[in-house]
Amino acid sequence: MDYLTQDEVGGIVAKGLAALYLERPQFPIDYLAKWLLTYSELLKKQKTREERQHVKETKIKEFKVLTEQLAYLQEESLRLENLQKEKHEQFLESIKQAKYHDEFLGDVFCDYVAKRFRVNTYVCELDFPKKEIDLNQEDDENAHINLEGTKLLTYIYADQNSKFLVGQTLLPETGVTYDALKEPQPDENGEVVQTNGIYVEDVVKEPRIVYHKWPKLGAYNAIPLIYQSCLYEQSFDQGIEQRSQYLILKENQDKERSAKEAEFEERLESEDPAIIEQEKQAYLASLEPLLEPSFAQQKKEYVFCIDTLGQDRQIPENHRTEILDLVNLLIKQWELQEIQSMKADVELQLHYQSNLGAPFKEILENWALEEEQYIDSHSEKLAEFKENEKLLSYETDCLRLERLREKLSDKEFIQPLLNLSNCRIIKFNTIIQAGLYLIGANKIDINLPDTNRLNIRKLVLDENLIQQIVAYNHKGPKPEPQYKWCYVDRVQKRVEKIEQEQVDAYNLILGRLLKFLQLTCKLRKLDIEIRRENIANKRKQIEQLKEEASKLLEQKEQALKEHKEQLSPEELEEFNQEEWEVNFDSEHPMPEIPENPADEIDDDYIIEPPQQ
Known part of the structure; x- marks a missing residue:
């Protein structure tokens, strides 16, 4: 019964019977059957319409969702595009603002190009081959360069994925990278066509490609990065x-x-x-316009390399063009920044010279006169050493050093030297380097890696540094172990090679620092010699006292023997030898023999023994 009472069964039959009752057809059974068939078709059509309407509504909803998603994606794409554009503009600005473009090339440029274009990037430099040096033995700032060798391409920078290349070299005329630095040759018509480097679209088809790990599929692009540098002393x-x-x-x-x-x-x-x-x-x-003079320049040659090894794809032409534009922008800004730095250094030097107020030699003469007056003011102290020429010279130079220390401890006096702190060119910087060695600096901390060249970019040239150097005390033993390059005799050899007059002409305060170092090294050696001579003299005096004591004992024994021989047997029995010895000792006192002085350790200076 429940089945028959459902709307889908009983309800529809009831509607058919109601229609049959109203119409009262001649053939009721046929009418009812047709009505049910017609009603069934209507239900099917209605259901189809409902399904279509549902599909339509679903499609509309899906379309709205897709439209919203598309709008979001377009908005997000535009945001990312603007963000990428903003980052690119910031990158272009960072090229212009970079202070050291060589560091920028290695720290920023390679990684940016690698990420932006999905490539591997690395830079090689054409220069004389480097060689390993023993920092304990070598002090020459060019010791790490083989100036007699042929210039080689050496990988110096790379992106994060290509760091394994850094330090490797390409043998001369090996591979295709050297071709990027060759001068363009004239064509058949005699015209020289500038090239934008070397591009190999399929490396497996180029037999001269050098693989530093293992062969991979991809493309290779070598762009010459050649700029004219003016940052050198000449x-x-x-x-x-x-x-x-x-x-x-x-x-x-x-x-x-x-x-x-x-x-x-x-x-x-x-x-x-x-x-x-x-x-x-x-x-x-x-009136002819006066043109400001340009600076002398020397060519620096690099190659900026790009590859898609392992990706098996070419580098699109528009990407190569954009990368070339970035390299050319880097070259332009590099040269411009060096010119600006050189202008600043030159202007600072001219400003220093104009503020001297007198020729530097005249100033030196006045300082020398002040120094002599200072020494004369200590004439009473020096009078004690008139009998010993070596000590007199030593004490006189100690006064000169003391006067120099006073001057170099005055911040206002040393300001012309401190003004060089931001310069890209600091001439005679080996003087500052020698001062750092004197106070125990580690080469690894102050020099360029694996070289003897002072890293002036890391140098903090301030009052504190100068005070540390001039506070060095040349007197007394120094048992603390030193780096071998900090030995005073090696520092002395370095500073003695420097021409005092040339340094004074460049910067008088740097010249005073040079004189301080030269005098300090000289006095350190003399101090060691004098102390060793004093120890030797004391030991000699001790030996002499020992000989005197030995002779006195022999004299005492001989005197006792002679005295006993002069006594009669009766007197000899009553003779008080102990009393006699006391009287003898009071008349002939024994010399006091001090303890033998210990050797003093001077682990900062190697004094070569005199030639026999």
Whole structure:
């Protein structure tokens, strides 16, 4: 019964019977059967319409969702595109703002290009081959360079995935990378066509490709990175000279122009202003413009390398073009930044020279006079050593050193030296390096890696550093172990090679520091010699006292023997030998023999024994 009472059965039959009742057809059974068939078709159509409507509504909902997702994706894509564009603009700006473009090339540039274009990047430099050196034995700043060898390409920078290449070299004319640095040759028509490097779209088809690990499929692009560097001492010296001449010419021209303009102004009172103005403009037009001198330059050659090894794909042309543009921008900004740095260094040096107030030799003469007056003020102290020429010279030089220390402890006095702290070119920086060695600095901490060259980028040239150097005490034993390069005799050899007058002409305070180091090393050696001589003299005196004591004992025994021989047997029995010895000792006192002095350890200076 439950089945028949369902709407899908009983309900529909009831509707059919109701229709049958209303219509009262002639053939009720046929009518009811047709009605049920018709009703069934209507239900099917209605269900189909409902299903279609449901599908339609579902599609509309899905479309709305997809539209929203598409809008979000487009918005996100635009955001990421803008973010990437912003990062790229920041990267371009960082190229312009970089202070040290060589460090920027290794620390930032390689990784950025590698990530942006999904490639491997690395840089090789064309230079003389490097060689390992023993830092304990070598002090020459060029000891790590084989200047007699042929220049090689050495990998110096790489992205994070290619660090294994750093330090490896390419033998001369090996591989295709050297071709990127070759001068372009004229074609059949005699025209020289500039190239943008070497591109190999399929490395397996190029037999000259060098694989540093194992062969892989992909493409290779080598872009020449050649720039003109002006940051070296010869360029600095030439820049000082040319800039000085330029300023003199400019000053003379300005004076001449001012005098001529004053003359024109004076003539305005009695002559036609139009004619005067015409003559004035003609005069100004006739003046040749003075061009600021450029700096001497030397070529630095690198190759920026890109590959897709392991990806089995080419490097699209638009990517190669964009990377080439980035490399050229780096070259341009590198050269520009070096020129700006050199200008700043030259201007600082000229400013220093103009503020001296007198020729540097005249200033040195005044300082020498002050030094002699300082020594004269201690004449009473020096009078004690007049009988010993070596000690007199030693004590006199100690006073000179004391005077130098006083001056170098004055911040205002050493300011011209401290002003060099931000310079890219610091001439005679081996003086500062020698001072650092003197106070025990480790080469690894202050020099460029695996070299004897001072890393002036890491150098903190401030008052504290100078005070540490001038606080060095050359007197007394120094038993503490030292690095071999910190031995005073090695420091002395370094500073003795430096021309004092050249340093004074560059920077008087640096010249005072050089003199301080030279004098300190000299006095350190003398101090060791004098102390060793004193110990030797004390030991000699002790030996002499021992000989005197031995002779006195022999004399005592002989005197006792002679005295006993002079006594009669009766007197000999009553003779008090102990009393006699006391009287003898009081008349002939035994010398006091001090303890033998111990050797003093000086583990900072190797004094070669005198030749036999």
